[in-house]
Amino acid sequence: MSEILTFMGMEDQYKKYELFFGPNHPGMHGNFSYIITVEGHTIKKIDPDAGLLHRGFEKLVEQRLWMQNISLIPRICVPEPDINEAIYSIAVEKLMGVEVPERAQYIRTIILEMARIGAFLFGFGGIGGATGLYTASYWTFADRDYLLDLFEWLTGARIYHMFILPGGVRRDIPNGWLEKLSETVDYLQKRLYEYDRLIYNNPLIVKRLENLGPVTQEDAMKYGITGPNIRATGIKYDTRKAVPYAAYDKIDFEVPVQTAGDGLARAVQKREEFQVSLDIIKKAIQQMPEGSVRAKMPNPLKFRVPKGDVYVKLETAHGEHAYYIVSNGSDKPYRMAVRGGSFTAGLVYAQKALVGMRIEDVALWMATMDICPPDFDR
Amino acid sequence: MNYKKKSLLGPLSSLKYLFHDPITVRYPKEQKKTYPEHEGCSPQYRGQHTNDLEKCVGCGSCMDICPTGAIEMVEFNDVKDKPGATRKRPVIDYGRCCFCGFCVDVCTSSSLSMSREYIHTFITPLNADSRDAGDLISNDFVRRPDLSLTENPGWNTPDEWSWLSLDRMVMGVMEPKERKTSFVEMVRGYSKEEAVREAQRCVACGLCKEACPIHMDIPEYIDAIWKDDIEESVKQIYKTNPLPEVCGRVCTHKCETACSIGLRGDPLAIRWLKRYAVDSLPLEKYKSVLLNNAIKPVNKRVAVIGGGPAGLSAAFFLSLMGYKITIFEADEKVGGIMRYGIPAYRLPDSALDKDIDFIKSLGVEIKTNTRVGKEIEFNKIKSEYDAVILSTGFNLGRSTRIPGSQSKGVVQALDFLSDTRDFAAKKIKEVEITEKILVIGGGNVAFDCSRSAARLQMMKFGKVNVTQICLETLDIIPADKAEVDESAEEGVVLICGRGPKQVMIDENGKVKGLDHMKCNSVFDENMNFNPKFNEEDKAICEATMIIEAIGQAPDYSYISDDVKSKMKFERGKIVLDKNNETGAEKIYAAGDIVKGPDIVNAIADGLRSAIALDKKLNK
Numbered sequence: 001m002s003e004i005l006t007f008m009g010m011e012d013q014y015k016k017y018e019l020f021f022g023p024n025h026p027g028m029h030g031n032f033s034y035i036i037t038v039e040g041h042t043i044k045k046i047d048p049d050a051g052l053l054h055r056g057f058e059k060l061v062e063q064r065l066w067m068q069n070i071s072l073i074p075r076i077c078v079p080e081p082d083i084n085e086a087i088y089s090i091a092v093e094k095l096m097g098v099e100v101p102e103r104a105q106y107i108r109t110i111i112l113e114m115a116r117i118g119a120f121l122f123g124f125g126g127i128g129g130a131t132g133l134y135t136a137s138y139w140t141f142a143d144r145d146y147l148l149d150l151f152e153w154l155t156g157a158r159i160y161h162m163f164i165l166p167g168g169v170r171r172d173i174p175n176g177w178l179e180k181l182s183e184t185v186d187y188l189q190k191r192l193y194e195y196d197r198l199i200y201n202n203p204l205i206v207k208r209l210e211n212l213g214p215v216t217q218e219d220a221m222k223y224g225i226t227g228p229n230i231r232a233t234g235i236k237y238d239t240r241k242a243v244p245y246a247a248y249d250k251i252d253f254e255v256p257v258q259t260a261g262d263g264l265a266r267a268v269q270k271r272e273e274f275q276v277s278l279d280i281i282k283k284a285i286q287q288m289p290e291g292s293v294r295a296k297m298p299n300p301l302k303f304r305v306p307k308g309d310v311y312v313k314l315e316t317a318h319g320e321h322a323y324y325i326v327s328n329g330s331d332k333p334y335r336m337a338v339r340g341g342s343f344t345a346g347l348v349y350a351q352k353a354l355v356g357m358r359i360e361d362v363a364l365w366m367a368t369m370d371i372c373p374p375d376f377d378r
Numbered sequence: 379m380n381y382k383k384k385s386l387l388g389p390l391s392s393l394k395y396l397f398h399d400p401i402t403v404r405y406p407k408e409q410k411k412t413y414p415e416h417e418g419c420s421p422q423y424r425g426q427h428t429n430d431l432e433k434c435v436g437c438g439s440c441m442d443i444c445p446t447g448a449i450e451m452v453e454f455n456d457v458k459d460k461p462g463a464t465r466k467r468p469v470i471d472y473g474r475c476c477f478c479g480f481c482v483d484v485c486t487s488s489s490l491s492m493s494r495e496y497i498h499t500f501i502t503p504l505n506a507d508s509r510d511a512g513d514l515i516s517n518d519f520v521r522r523p524d525l526s527l528t529e530n531p532g533w534n535t536p537d538e539w540s541w542l543s544l545d546r547m548v549m550g551v552m553e554p555k556e557r558k559t560s561f562v563e564m565v566r567g568y569s570k571e572e573a574v575r576e577a578q579r580c581v582a583c584g585l586c587k588e589a590c591p592i593h594m595d596i597p598e599y600i601d602a603i604w605k606d607d608i609e610e611s612v613k614q615i616y617k618t619n620p621l622p623e624v625c626g627r628v629c630t631h632k633c634e635t636a637c638s639i640g641l642r643g644d645p646l647a648i649r650w651l652k653r654y655a656v657d658s659l660p661l662e663k664y665k666s667v668l669l670n671n672a673i674k675p676v677n678k679r680v681a682v683i684g685g686g687p688a689g690l691s692a693a694f695f696l697s698l699m700g701y702k703i704t705i706f707e708a709d710e711k712v713g714g715i716m717r718y719g720i721p722a723y724r725l726p727d728s729a730l731d732k733d734i735d736f737i738k739s740l741g742v743e744i745k746t747n748t749r750v751g752k753e754i755e756f757n758k759i760k761s762e763y764d765a766v767i768l769s770t771g772f773n774l775g776r777s778t779r780i781p782g783s784q785s786k787g788v789v790q791a792l793d794f795l796s797d798t799r800d801f802a803a804k805k806i807k808e809v810e811i812t813e814k815i816l817v818i819g820g821g822n823v824a825f826d827c828s829r830s831a832a833r834l835q836m837m838k839f840g841k842v843n844v845t846q847i848c849l850e851t852l853d854i855i856p857a858d859k860a861e862v863d864e865s866a867e868e869g870v871v872l873i874c875g876r877g878p879k880q881v882m883i884d885e886n887g888k889v890k891g892l893d894h895m896k897c898n899s900v901f902d903e904n905m906n907f908n909p910k911f912n913e914e915d916k917a918i919c920e921a922t923m924i925i926e927a928i929g930q931a932p933d934y935s936y937i938s939d940d941v942k943s944k945m946k947f948e949r950g951k952i953v954l955d956k957n958n959e960t961g962a963e964k965i966y967a968a969g970d971i972v973k974g975p976d977i978v979n980a981i982a983d984g985l986r987s988a989i990a991l992d993k994k995l996n997k
Binding site: 064065067068069071072133135139142146149150152153157162170171174180184197198201202204206297298299300301302 | 400410411413445483582
């Protein structure tokens with residue numbers, strides 16, 4: 001390319017320019033932007049430019065009662081909102097020293113895994129979208145709808161469920177819901193093989209993903225990359241196993257790992273974890289205990305959390321999501337900070353990893369790394 | 379997975395889906411496969427609200443919990459007035475609502491729920507000015523939910539899922555076996571942890587405030603207890619109530635009947651919380667906590683005749699207004715019915731004295747053993763003081779006036795209770811009782827008699843043999859339910875729906891029993907007391923002592939005739955004019971002789987007379 005420009009005498013004009021890769025770009029995930037300095041098609045420098053998605057969640061939380069926040073925090077992350085409710089609830093429970101009933105723990109596990117599958121489906125669709133295979137995104141979004149139907153039945157809402165509360169969950173499982181969930185899990189299992197044919201066994205996609213932004217184990221450790229991305233490099237670290245929460249310590253599951261750490265390994269890792277999530281749901285349905293689903297909690301209007309601070313981290317589809325909550329003993333949180341799953345990958349590691357790649361790889365890299373803008377801008 | 383099994387033809391398998399039904403559903407034409415029996419959205423969908431306006435009490439908990447501030451409580455004229463409710467109802471701004479359903483989960487009256495309706499259409503009127511369109515649309519989003527969407531019910535909250543704490547903190551009470559052997563206070567009171575846990579149940583709706591005769595700032599003092607700020611709590615209590623130790627024990631707690639939590643579960647133990655707050659603050663601290671502003675003296679003297687709850691209340695409030703007060707009390711100590719009527723196991727002397735000592739410390743002069751009309755003339759008081767408040771109460775016992783009721787073994791409730799109280803305070807050695815006692819009456823005073831008699835019998839004879847008969851059946855009995863239950867636990871036998879016919883006397887002139895008959899109805903069509911008996915259906919109850927507790931009457935003999943002639947009486951009570959004055963110059967009245975029937979109403983009446991007096995004197 002540069003030879004032609006030299007030949008045409010336009011080298012100076014086109015050699016280096018700045019590209020605003022922002023919300024207007026179809027490959028961008030949400031309201032986030034990278035300001036890319038490109039030479040030809042090659043990225044020379046990349047500046048993450050956050051701020052467009054800022055909604056002031058962390059400050060808003062300080063002005064609402066502990067229980068009112070349940071309706072606010074799921075909005076931090078659209079693809080996987082339930083994780084926020086779960087972290088917040090677990091944090092409050094830890095500060096208050098509340099024991100959550102076992103049945104509620106299992107229901108939470110099922111909800112979190114359903115949300116995880118929903119996020120994976122989003123991710124599969126993202127890979128399809130970034131590679132021009134739009135069938136993938138049509139299919140995944142349609143299949144996700146079945147999960148949303150089940151969410152709607154259980155919680156009364158499709159996207160922001162506001163269902164997991166400090167002390168347990170809001171309602172018990174309706175009659176017939178678990179059977180429908182089993183049917184849906186079986187259906188998704190069947191569909192997974194279709195996705196294999198469409199995406200993972202598709203030579204075009206495999207070729208496109210191979211060697212895309214390989215992450216080394218050292219980089220993964222250094223930059224705090226978590227979730228499926230670190231497991232794609234061969235490090236077997238999963239928060240569900242390392243710091244078990246909900247009913248994960250009672251359910252037997254094996255965490256898969258890849259070794260290559262490149263785009264393909266990351267995509268395949270997610271596909272493998274999709275399978276694990278289906279298995280976890282199946283086991284949770286089988287082991288579902290009887291009993292109450294909510295511990296006795298104080299009146300929400302006079303809800304006080306003892307003084308203290310707590311850091312709670314949970315595994316999500318795009319990494320380790322965590323909250324740091326400080327309570328000064330009053331009826332509102334004193335301070336809350338969110339650490340998103342792809343926080344370091346999208347904001348810091350991107351500045352290293354994307355340099356040397358081509359413009360068309362940015363969207364695909366973001367899809368395989370599962371960069372979620374609300375993780376660093378909320 | 380073997381992802382190396384690559385095939386370019388793999389993606390072509392998707393072609394088979396060309397002939398499949400689409401997954402997305404066109405509502406309302408198609409049902410969802412997940413819940414085919416429900417048209418459209420899920421059975422517990424959180425859509426637009428429905429509210430049963432008649433069931434709703436307007437407590438405003440929905441407004442308080444709403445995270446988006448979408449709910450506002452608005453007063454409506456088309457909402458029927460009902461006791462224990464306001465005329466306010468929630469109005470929801472659907473431009474702000476996030477459909478979390480928290481309002482439904484905290485609804486105290488379970489009137490609020492959500493429907494499965496979520497489609498909102500607004501058609502701009504053709505003739506509307508484009509400048510008004512914004513307002514038109516936003517006004518259309520603000521709606522008062524009613525029952526119009528109930529045919530399509532969605533999210534609703536049965537008690538099981540309610541976020542409210544519906545169970546009351548259990549109050550420690552002495553076991554019946556233990557408590558019937560003494561006059562020690564039977565209710566133990568809350569510990570700090572228990573009180574805070576009970577206080578956190580309050581949703582601060584303020585319905586209690588409306589129901590309380592003195593409109594105490596209940597949500598405020600409960601909030602202070604929750605925050606463990608006892609001084610603030612006592613400050614809030616003393617704003618309206620000069621006898622909190624008494625009210626914290628024996629108040630008829632209209633507040634708890636109105637409590638919105640009581641609609642789903644146990645009402646808050648407001649009375650016990652008040653008791654906890656005042657019990658926790660020692661008397662020495664009262665002055666520094668309560669009297670922050672110096673009282674500006676008014677150079678006027680007021681006499682209060684009768685040191686019962688109304689008199690003490692009037693004295694307290696007038697002292698705070700700067701008046702110099704003198705209370706004339708016929709008995710040895712002030713307190714009236716609180717000291718000589720209510721048994722010590724419900725209200726110990728120490729609690730009552732704490733309240734009275736604080737009132738005394740305000741500079742109120744108390745002249746005990748001074749019966750007006752005997753030790754001092756009424757007209758003398760009237761001439762010496764700038765004003766006189768009458769608060770002598772209903773201090774005479776009422777007799778059944780049945781044959782034999784004048785005989786020796788028949789005693790009046792107030793005399794018996796007064797003796798019992800003196801016995802409990804170890805002032806007299808013994809109260810005259812027999813082994814078989816019968817109490818006539820169904821009010822709280824009658825239960826006080828029967829339970830006191832049971833204790834005295836237990837202490838003297840080692841066993842209880844007390845029978846109580848009343849006209850009313852259990853469903854309309856005027857006494858508190860707790861009294862009925864607790865007296866049964868202590869061994870009192872209650873016979874309901876029977877009226878006394880005659881007292882049976884043996885040949886020595888001693889009481890041997892009561893002839894009683896069935897009471898068909900207690901009230902007539904106009905709800906006036908007019909019992910009808912069936913004289914055929916009669917029975918005999920053996921007893922060697924009978925206590926009559928069928929009500930009390932006032933005694934106005936001490937008032938001079940010239941004053942009395944200017945006052946108006948109706949059914950034994952003094953009628954006040956619109957300025958709350960009696961008609962006689964300088965004479966005011968409060969308490970049972972104006973408006974009954976309990977201590978908290980007497981306190982309210984004391985305040986009312988104090989205000990009326992101040993209005994006149996400070997003109």
